[in-house]
Amino acid sequence: MIVQGTVIFHGNARGMPLFLTAPLSFYGGVDPHTGHIIQHGHPQHGQCIAGRILVLDASTGSTVGTWTILRMRKNRVAPAGIITHHCDPVLAAGSIIAKIPHIDGIPSSALGTSMTSIAGAEVISGASETAAPFHERENRTQDSGGIILKLGGSLITEKESLTPKIHERRLHNLAAALSQTTVPMVIVHGAGSFGHGPVQRMGLLNRTPGPDTSRGWSEVMSLQYALNNEVAHALRVAGLAPWPLQSELIAGPWASPLWGRQMLMETLTHGLVPLLYGSPELAPDGTFDILSGDTIVAACARLLGWKTIIHLTDVRGVYASPVDFTGDPIPFIYADEPPPNLTPGSSKPDVTGGMSGKLSPLLALALCGVTSHIVSGEEPDVIHRILSGEQVGTTITVTRHWRGKS
Amino acid sequence: MTVFGDYIQGDALESIARGEQGDAAYHSLELLVGLARAFHAPHLIPVSSVQISGVSFWNLGLEGLEYLETLAIDGRVRVPATLNPAAFNPKAPPAGVSHSDVENQARVVAAYGAMGVDTTLTCAPYLWGNLPRFHSHIAWSESSAVVFANSVIGAMTNRExxxxxxxAALTGYAPYYGLHLMENRAPHIVVHVHTALSGALEFGLLGAAIGQRTREIPFIILAGGQSEPLTEDLQALGAALITFGGAPMFHMESITPESLHFPVPTRTLEVTAGDLAAVHESLSSPGEKPQLVLLGCPHYGPSKMAALSRLPLDIEGLSIGTAASCNTLSCGGLRGGCAAVAPLPSGVNRIATNSVKAAFYLKNRGVSIELLSEAQCLALGNRSEEP
Known part of the structure; x- marks a missing residue:
């Protein structure tokens, strides 16, 4: 469900909604050090708003509340995003100076209670973060820009290896192919055996945070730097100038859409290839999570307004169940039609969703005019063929009326 | 540039939007455009005067202080701007305030000063050199000052x-909505006052009585037969009106400058002596002699301070709110402080005041209040009457 509102502060945010059923005075009503609601008699008294999508019809109280919101942000206990029906100037100024994505003009009754995302002027209730459309509409009218390439972790690493291991041949062949690409690119790579194996082996996603899990996440984080270094090296050897960027600046709860976009644009202006990668992230609520390459790809599409995503994977596309990798993949998946019965993904271990996890954000992006291609990274000349209009692998687009449809 | 959309009109705003005027001005423009969008303002409007609240370190915290000090790196005011009082004046801190709080409060004032804000520290800037003209657009934030500016001066401001x-001070602009538009300044309800009022206390009681009953802009008719209200009477009326939930503006027949601009509303509200007595009773409780007498909420101006300085007043036990720049009276630690939220001397739990606004805030802090007229307050503080 997508609901449109008025942007108070531009940005993307995602979190579980917290519905306030009575007006809240931020000054005196919220502890700026902990994010807990302390307003006497408030129905949500005692709840913590840190990291939540705060949904409230109206706010009230002293103009000092603006400062309270800023204090919460600086103490890292601010809400991830704010959705209001009739916001007052105190709250509006607070979300702007604290840089909290905020949309006004949406009644709380219009929203569901499941995971909620804010993307520019739109709220996606009960959908994945990557369902977000572009936050800058004007980009839609520009040409399709460059391409966002996702190098699947299962392609560039030995994904089934118990220890982190690069798939040297594939990586270097791929780097050579990418160096022939003439359009601007952003490259995002997955973690493969540098991420999924270690995370699962240490059981990090299922354990309560503590010194052991912190060390585990630290190790996983370092592995991503190591993998990224290898990928950057391979691209450089092939003649490109990759520019590794910290993914948290582009996607996830800490990202600043304005700066993220400027940083990407600046990098591209200098002939550099922005190089991003999935990695662990420390969420504002103090929990560890994984910022997946697929999330980053979607964020890049939104920030840059580019219309083409190419997923280079170790399979030739998306297959209907039951899987038969010797046959042909599904050629087209349309966002405006019911989804086909899909395989749960390449049968390799994956902590961020595999193929089916990739698909739903791509369908949501398709509704915003972004076409995604899921193709084999080993198929020769595949990028050039896609850019010249050929249908390869599986194409995910908004409707049957796509130009490439036979 | 696109992030600001159509709000960038004219060379001055374009230059800020391009970042040529520095980070503080750019960030300020972000804030103003965001507010303009939120309140459907069609554009920003140049302002000629600014008054800034948000001075008390206890409200700002170290986080707010950091925000101000960051803006102070390259932020400079483009229009005259003055500062509200803090809970206390760091140059004359009351006893019992920690050294670090005094220091941080001084840093807050210094950061504003560095940006070129006049650190007069007053909630009545219109009496201390920041006097806007009729129908000029301004951006003020102190609530009692906003009511006074809109109502008595006829300047145009929202409660920022x-x-x-x-x-607004760092850019020279404010979002154009609300009370900047004539059509939003019309009165919607007539208030007939059926008793003669005298002094700040009674006008404050009237403001509270109206504010409790309507959020609409009132058209006040003083029907009790009386002399023209003084400036401090109108200050007290406006301060109490907004403190008790009323509109940020009032009209008063043949007194306020816009009272002839609009048709007189048809709906009416009757206020009697009994209504004022009810407000008085809800705030004031009889009891022992108050330990402290508090005057000057909202702040007095220079002429009033000069008059008070000629009285034989016992400074102990008397607090008079006035601007930090006032040197005419050494007034018990409240120079540049806020009478409503100032830290109280230890042991003080009963206060006499003529301010309905101060009574409201002090009562919420658990202080027993005796609401008296100014003359009665001064009598309590008169040295010659002490035994």
Whole structure:
């Protein structure tokens, strides 16, 4: 469900909604050090708003509340995003100076209670973060820009290896192919055996945070730097100038859409290839999570307004169940039609969703005019063929009326 | 540039939007455009005067202080701007305030000073050199000052939050909505006052009585037969009106400058002596002699301070709110402080005041209040009457 509102502060945010059923005075009503609601008699008294999508019809109280919101942000206990029906100037100024994505003009009754995302002027209730459309509409009218390439972790690493291991041949062949690409690119790579194996082996996603899990996440984080270094090296050897960027600046709860976009644009202006990668992230609520390459790809599409995503994977596309990798993949998946019965993904271990996890954000992006291609990274000349209009692998687009449809 | 959309009109705003005027001005423009979008303002409007609240370190915290000090790196005011009082004046801190709080409060004032804000520290800037003209657009934030400016001066301002007012000072613009538009300044209800009022206390009681009953802009008719209200009477009326939930503006027949601009509303509200007595009773409780007498909420101006300085007043036990720049009376630690939220001397739990606004805030802090007229308050503080 997508609901449109008025942007108070531009940005993307995602979190579980917290519905306030009575007006809240931020000054005196919220502890700026902990994010807990302390307003006497408030129905949500005692709840913590840190990291939540705060949904409230109206706010009230002293103009000092603006400062309270800023204090919460600086103490890292601010809400991830704010959705209001009739916001007052105190709250509006607070979300702007604290840089909290905020949309006004949406009644709380219009929203569901499941995971909620804010993307520019739109709220996606009960959908994945990557369902977000572009936050800058004007980009839609520009040409399709460059391409966002996702190098699947299962392609560039030995994904089934118990220890982190690069798939040297594939990586270097791929780097050579990418160096022939003439359009601007952003490259995002997955973690493969540098991420999924270690995370699962240490059981990090299922354990309560503590010194052991912190060390585990630290190790996983370092592995991503190591993998990224290898990928950057391979691209450089092939003649490109990759520019590794910290993914948290582009996607996830800490990202600043304005700066993220400027940083990407600046990098591209200098002939550099922005190089991003999935990695662990420390969420504002103090929990560890994984910022997946697929999330980053979607964020890049939104920030840059580019219309083409190419997923280079170790399979030739998306297959209907039951899987038969010797046959042909599904050629087209349309966002405006019911989804086909899909395989749960390449049968390799994956902590961020595999193929089916990739698909739903791509369908949501398709509704915003972004076409995604899921193709084999080993198929020769595949990028050039896609850019010249050929249908390869599986194409995910908004409707049957796509130009490439036979 | 696109992030600001159509709000960038004219060379001055374009230059800020391009970042040529520095980070503080750019950030301020972000804030103002965000507010303009939120309140459907069609554009920003140049302002000629700014008054900024958000001075008390206890409200700002170290985080707010850091925000101000960051803006102070390259932020400079483009229009005259003055500062609200803090809970206390760091140059004359009351006893019992920690050294670090005094220091941090001084840093807050210094950061504003560095940006070129006049650190007069007063909630009545119109009496201390920041006097807007009729129908000029301004951006003020102190609530009692906003009512006074809109109503008595006829200047046009919304009740801006502290950061928004500062942003207006650093850019020279404010969002054009609300009370900046004539059609939003019309009265919607007539208030007939059926008793003769005298002094700040009674006008404050009237403001509270109206504010409790309507949020609409009132058209007040003083029907009790009386002399023209003084400036401090109108200050007290406006301060109490907004403190008790009323509109940020009032009209008063043949007194306020816009009272002839609009048709007189048809709906009416009757206020009697009994209504004022009810407000008085809800705030004031009889009891022992108050330990402290508090005057000057909202702040007095220079002429009033000069008059008070000629009286034989016992300074112990008397607090008079006035601007930090006032040197005519050494007034018990409240120079540049806020009478409503100032830290109280230890042991003080009963206060006499003529201010309905101060009574409201002090009562919420658990202080027993005796609401008296100014003359009665001064009598309590008169040295010659002490035994």
């Amino acid at each position: 939050g502290g950061p928004a007012a500062l942003a």
